[in-house]
Amino acid sequence: MNTDTTGTDGTGPSRVLVVDDDRLNRMLLAGGVRAQGHEVTEAADGHAALARLREQPHDAVLLDIVMPGMDGFEVLAQLRADVALRATPVIVVSAVEDMASVVRAIEMGAVDYLPKPFDPVLLRARLQQSLQQKRLRDLEQAYLGQELTLRQNERLATLGRLAAGVAHELNNPAAAASRSVHQLAENVDHLLDAARDLFATGLDHDVLSWVGEVRTRHVDPGRTALDVADEEDALAGWLGRTGAEGADDLAPVLAEQGLTTAAVTECATRLREREVAVALRWIGHSEHTRSLLGEVHDAVARISGIVEALKGYTHLDRAPDQLVDVHAGLDDTVAVLAAALQGVTVTRSYEPDLPAVAANGPELNQLWTHLIANAADALGGTGTLGLETARDGDRITVAVTDDGPGIPDAVRDRVFDPFVSTKPPGAGTGLGLTVAHRIVTESHGGRIEVASVPGSTRFTVHLPITR
Ligand SMILES: Nc1ncnc2c1ncn2[C@@H]1O[C@H](COP(=O)(O)OP(=O)(O)OP(=O)(O)O)[C@@H](O)[C@H]1O
Ligand SMILES: [Mg+2]
Numbered sequence: 001m002n003t004d005t006t007g008t009d010g011t012g013p014s015r016v017l018v019v020d021d022d023r024l025n026r027m028l029l030a031g032g033v034r035a036q037g038h039e040v041t042e043a044a045d046g047h048a049a050l051a052r053l054r055e056q057p058h059d060a061v062l063l064d065i066v067m068p069g070m071d072g073f074e075v076l077a078q079l080r081a082d083v084a085l086r087a088t089p090v091i092v093v094s095a096v097e098d099m100a101s102v103v104r105a106i107e108m109g110a111v112d113y114l115p116k117p118f119d120p121v122l123l124r125a126r127l128q129q130s131l132q133q134k135r136l137r138d139l140e141q142a143y144l145g146q147e148l149t150l151r152q153n154e155r156l157a158t159l160g161r162l163a164a165g166v167a168h169e170l171n172n173p174a175a176a177a178s179r180s181v182h183q184l185a186e187n188v189d190h191l192l193d194a195a196r197d198l199f200a201t202g203l204d205h206d207v208l209s210w211v212g213e214v215r216t217r218h219v220d221p222g223r224t225a226l227d228v229a230d231e232e233d234a235l236a237g238w239l240g241r242t243g244a245e246g247a248d249d250l251a252p253v254l255a256e257q258g259l260t261t262a263a264v265t266e267c268a269t270r271l272r273e274r275e276v277a278v279a280l281r282w283i284g285h286s287e288h289t290r291s292l293l294g295e296v297h298d299a300v301a302r303i304s305g306i307v308e309a310l311k312g313y314t315h316l317d318r319a320p321d322q323l324v325d326v327h328a329g330l331d332d333t334v335a336v337l338a339a340a341l342q343g344v345t346v347t348r349s350y351e352p353d354l355p356a357v358a359a360n361g362p363e364l365n366q367l368w369t370h371l372i373a374n375a376a377d378a379l380g381g382t383g384t385l386g387l388e389t390a391r392d393g394d395r396i397t398v399a400v401t402d403d404g405p406g407i408p409d410a411v412r413d414r415v416f417d418p419f420v421s422t423k424p425p426g427a428g429t430g431l432g433l434t435v436a437h438r439i440v441t442e443s444h445g446g447r448i449e450v451a452s453v454p455g456s457t458r459f460t461v462h463l464p465i466t467r
Contacts, residue, residue: 046070
């Protein structure tokens with residue numbers, strides 16, 4: 001068998017459909033195609049042709065135009081309307097003098113034509129040409145399909161890392177806020193009880209302010225947990241001796257709020273013992289309420305801060321193409337990756353007059369994420385992550401450095417290739433740097449390079465300032 005069609009691209013013989021109502025023509029054409037090493041299917045009219053094409057994929061069609069019933073034009077129209085068949089190249093076969101039909105067929109999507117009676121050399125040339133184009137298109141389609149899957153995986157990888165980081169970051173302040181609110185609810189009851197008792201003593205406002213000041217005078221900002229515990233014991237003893245109600249519960253609250261026995265003793269110089277206990281209870285619970293509110297405030301502020309960083313990071317509130325502040329992007333990314341960077345020192349050497357760059361904000365943050373996450377992985381909780389920026393003519397450069405073990409020899413030359421990873425399955429997809437490379441080069445017309453030895457790894461990104 002003649003196998004020249006299996007040529008350099010390594011594909012096997014193609015399948016060609018020959019459509020002609022004239023049996024002799026059909027046989028001649030089919031013979032010519034077979035002689036080139038292809039498989040041939042035959043159809044005697046338009047309906048049969050469409051049926052064959054729908055039964056199995058073909059790489060090319062040789063189509064007669066003038067046929068009874070459904071003619072070549074109608075077949076072409078139906079092919080073009082069918083998504084699955086649209087890409088199949090059609091070469092129309094037509095009498096030399098009928099140029100108008102050829103033109104019409106080409107306008108309807110035929111890729112080429114063969115004059116009748118057909119010439120085997122011409123048939124070979126035109127068929128080869130169409131098949132080659134079809135092969136390239138198929139390759140392109142396959143490549144695009146892979147691209148799509150790759151991008152989907154990349155997005156999932158970024159998203160997974162982000163979600164895990166954010167959940168970790170939000171967890172602590174959310175738990176703290178919930179704990180404080182719970183205590184606050186209990187404490188408000190105590191405070192209301194204390195206020196009622198206080199009201200019953202008839203102590204006036206001046207005396208109560210004085211008691212408050214006594215506390216402030218005795219608060220020691222440098223006290224340790226041990227001091228507080230000691231004070232708590234002492235206060236419990238003092239309160240116990242006065243026979244005050246709830247002395248055991250009150251002592252820890254007072255001690256925690258900085259009330260010392262010295263303060264309490266000073267109060268006793270102006271108040272009766274029973275009044276001292278009531279006033280102290282009121283002050284203790286007031287202060288406790290205030291400090292719990294402070295804790296809730298701090299936790300909520302922390303949560304808002306994380307949400308702010310996230311918003312900045314994802315650029316949810318902005319269009320994708322914009323003037324991007326690279327420093328803010330780097331800082332937001334560090335904030336989002338705080339969990340992975342625990343124990344790592346982050347140093348910044350930022351160019352003070354770095355211009356904003358025309359870029360896709362979310363993509364740039366994805367880029368920083370992959371570089372910083374890799375550094376964090378390499379450092380494993382100890383060492384230094386460096387972020388450096390500089391202006392370089394009409395470009396900016398951003399370097400992400402770390403003093404970790406360096407890129408392993410086995411992958412040194414291939415780090416930007418997809419699925420190259422030294423991390424255990426589940427820990428790395430090997431797509432981080434592929435995405436980074438694509439974002440820099442394809443999306444932004446920039447350049448990324450890496451220099452790595454044990455103890456020093458540096459990824460440098462060059463980005464044009466205007467797009
Ligand atoms: N800063 C670095 N220090 C040492 N090795 C690194 C560094 N950055 C990348 N590498 C090496 O390059 C490999 C490829 O990195 P890449 O980011 O593409 O994939 P990954 O980190 O393994 O997985 P992921 O898809 O989760 O990012 C890593 O597995 C690691 O071996
Ligand atoms: Mg990575």
